[in-house]
Amino acid sequence: MKMVTGNEALARGALAAGVKVVTGYPGTPSSGVIAGLLQSRLDEARHVEWSTNEKVAFEIATGASWAGHRALCTMKMSGLNVAWDSVISVAYSGCIGGLVVYVADDPGVSSGMVEQDSRGFASLADMPVIEPSSVEEVYRLIQVAFDLSEQSGSPVLFRLVTSVANSRAAVEIEEPRPLPSREPVLEKDIARFTKAGSAICLAQHRAAIARLERAGQLIREWGLNQISRVGEEHGLGILAAGVSASYMEEALEIASVIGLHPETFSWVRILAPHPFPTEEVRFLLQHCEALLVLEELEPILERGVYIEAHRTGFKGKIFGKLEGPLERVGDYDLSHIVRGIGAALDRSIPQDSFTPKIEADRLAAQRPITVCAGCPHRGTYMAIQQAIRKSGIKKNEVVVTGDIGCTILGMNPPFEILWSEISMGASIGLAQGYVHGGVKTPVIATMGDSTFFHAGIPGLINAIHHQVPLTLIVMDNGWTSMTGMQVNPGSPEELQPPAHRRVDIARIIPALGVDAFHVVDPFDLEKTSAIIQECMTLPGVKVVLSRRECALQAQRRGIRQGVMRVRSEKCNLCQACILATGCPALTMGEETVLVDPALCYGCALCMEACHRGALEKEPIP
Numbered sequence: 001m002k003m004v005t006g007n008e009a010l011a012r013g014a015l016a017a018g019v020k021v022v023t024g025y026p027g028t029p030s031s032g033v034i035a036g037l038l039q040s041r042l043d044e045a046r047h048v049e050w051s052t053n054e055k056v057a058f059e060i061a062t063g064a065s066w067a068g069h070r071a072l073c074t075m076k077m078s079g080l081n082v083a084w085d086s087v088i089s090v091a092y093s094g095c096i097g098g099l100v101v102y103v104a105d106d107p108g109v110s111s112g113m114v115e116q117d118s119r120g121f122a123s124l125a126d127m128p129v130i131e132p133s134s135v136e137e138v139y140r141l142i143q144v145a146f147d148l149s150e151q152s153g154s155p156v157l158f159r160l161v162t163s164v165a166n167s168r169a170a171v172e173i174e175e176p177r178p179l180p181s182r183e184p185v186l187e188k189d190i191a192r193f194t195k196a197g198s199a200i201c202l203a204q205h206r207a208a209i210a211r212l213e214r215a216g217q218l219i220r221e222w223g224l225n226q227i228s229r230v231g232e233e234h235g236l237g238i239l240a241a242g243v244s245a246s247y248m249e250e251a252l253e254i255a256s257v258i259g260l261h262p263e264t265f266s267w268v269r270i271l272a273p274h275p276f277p278t279e280e281v282r283f284l285l286q287h288c289e290a291l292l293v294l295e296e297l298e299p300i301l302e303r304g305v306y307i308e309a310h311r312t313g314f315k316g317k318i319f320g321k322l323e324g325p326l327e328r329v330g331d332y333d334l335s336h337i338v339r340g341i342g343a344a345l346d347r348s349i350p351q352d353s354f355t356p357k358i359e360a361d362r363l364a365a366q367r368p369i370t371v372c373a374g375c376p377h378r379g380t381y382m383a384i385q386q387a388i389r390k391s392g393i394k395k396n397e398v399v400v401t402g403d404i405g406c407t408i409l410g411m412n413p414p415f416e417i418l419w420s421e422i423s424m425g426a427s428i429g430l431a432q433g434y435v436h437g438g439v440k441t442p443v444i445a446t447m448g449d450s451t452f453f454h455a456g457i458p459g460l461i462n463a464i465h466h467q468v469p470l471t472l473i474v475m476d477n478g479w480t481s482m483t484g485m486q487v488n489p490g491s492p493e494e495l496q497p498p499a500h501r502r503v504d505i506a507r508i509i510p511a512l513g514v515d516a517f518h519v520v521d522p523f524d525l526e527k528t529s530a531i532i533q534e535c536m537t538l539p540g541v542k543v544v545l546s547r548r549e550c551a552l553q554a555q556r557r558g559i560r561q562g563v564m565r566v567r568s569e570k571c572n573l574c575q576a577c578i579l580a581t582g583c584p585a586l587t588m589g590e591e592t593v594l595v596d597p598a599l600c601y602g603c604a605l606c607m608e609a610c611h612r613g614a615l616e617k618e619p620i621p
Helices: 006-016 032-037 056-068 078-091 117-126 135-152 196-224 248-257 278-287 300-312 335-343 376-390 406-409 425-435 447-467 505-512 527-535 551-556 576-581 605-609
Strands: 002-005 021-024 048-049 073-078 098-104 156-161 167-170 226-231 235-240 266-270 288-294 316-320 398-401 443-448 472-475 516-520 541-546 564-567 586-588 593-595 615-618
Touching: 002 006, 002 135, 006 032, 006 098, 006 156, 006 167, 006 335, 006 443, 021 032, 021 056, 032 048, 048 056, 056 073, 056 078, 056 098, 073 078, 078 117, 078 196, 117 156, 117 300, 135 156, 135 167, 135 196, 156 266, 167 248, 196 278, 235 278, 235 300, 235 335, 248 300, 248 335, 266 278, 278 288, 278 300, 288 335, 300 316, 316 335, 376 406, 376 443, 376 472, 376 527, 376 541, 376 576, 376 605, 398 425, 406 443, 425 443, 425 447, 425 472, 443 447, 447 472, 447 505, 447 541, 472 505, 472 527, 505 516, 505 541, 516 527, 527 541, 527 605, 564 593, 576 586, 605 615
Parallel strands: 021 048, 021 073, 073 098, 098 156, 235 266, 235 288, 288 316, 398 443, 443 472, 472 541, 516 541
Antiparallel strands: 002 167, 226 266, 564 615, 586 593
């Protein structure tokens, strides 16, 4: 038995299933799968990589599948949007080796981006879905997913939510066996693997539907959707999908304590929500007089229940999201399940019937989310502010578009410089729209280095092609930092995995033909500010590459820039250093500002903000 997270269980289960190729792009809460595999001792026959973006990752996995091997592609829900163009096309063509797409959805939005329900994508692509409700089920069902993919000929969407991906449980895990030597399959089939002509596409659509039907047969044969409890006839029927099912046993205990007669309940655990579990739902409709549907986010199963209710002439009431009492927003916990049961039985539930969540938000001190101590992005934000101020333009008259990752934290105090966040690489396209929309003041776009590789290059090419007057600031810290410090194509070559080559942004951008290009050190506030200010006045497309390694990664290798000291005789507690930088290493003392030596990286940006010379930088002893 090993204590593992849902992501670790998935990784171990994929190895046990004989996966050969694993690809993906970092995205919380899915990143733990590849991060864990890269730290494991894998036999040389397997290939694991962080890809440039999710679309590329899925295409690599598809190629491995079409060569006859099992492949896994990992991403968060927003990454599925990026990969979708290829996912739906491949779903129409089908697969040869087992092909599983792991998507981590984030009900409750603990990791940022939209609260997306990825099951809807599977409906569009006629792809089967497997959705475990616990860490233990993850390990078993990821192996089932590969079998289902190969036996149905369809890629399978394997969906976890944050609460399952990050939870820990003791799981019986087998040591992976070495992959047997196996020659690749070379199957040339134009009618299957291209989309050249309506006849081919229509035939592929019919084949995709047939594969989904085959997957449904296998799901029924394997008993993935379980009738877990049969209560008295004409009682309450409960359809519980995903993580909601993991709360059911405890919810039934609470129901018994408060007199809701759980012996009358019948409930079905749904682990494969697509194709729709028609037989299980019809059992509940025939056996029960009311039905409660428990699923996080969208009422996808619930809509199917209404269709089956109409087909079978069900006259009872259906409870869920469409007519209440549950919402389409947020994640579920035990309280949602108990309250849903109470509403279906027209009973009010006492607030003390279940353990409430700890009121962490009420107890914790409020503080804005900011970048880490020593983060080079801090210098870039300060330089943008200073450049705008010295240009004589009001701060709120200069549009500065933001992008995904650590760079977006410039929207928070003390900077409050960024206006927007849409999706990977969208900052530069959005900036062009502002220019075409008639904005007369300078327009600035910002993005990180990993985002530039992921989706920023096409937008920059478009700006150059159409000669849109704007300034792009690429904040290059060498890592995909916000999701856990994964490597990207621009990470230092000596820190890349073996046989990887670094791709230098500073060589890519000039080759595209920008009108001005500068590489700056964000810790050199005056020079960086002056260059940004100059770019704001020039025509054409200007790019500033603000380059310095992530402070956390540098410190892990024992690198620091210096030690900041406070000259107490000059400090008057004006707080200028704190208000300008928002650095976590600076705090207020009784007589002077204090510098936390455990946090301070020695970037000296606080010294730049101090007008009294009360801060000075000393070399590392």
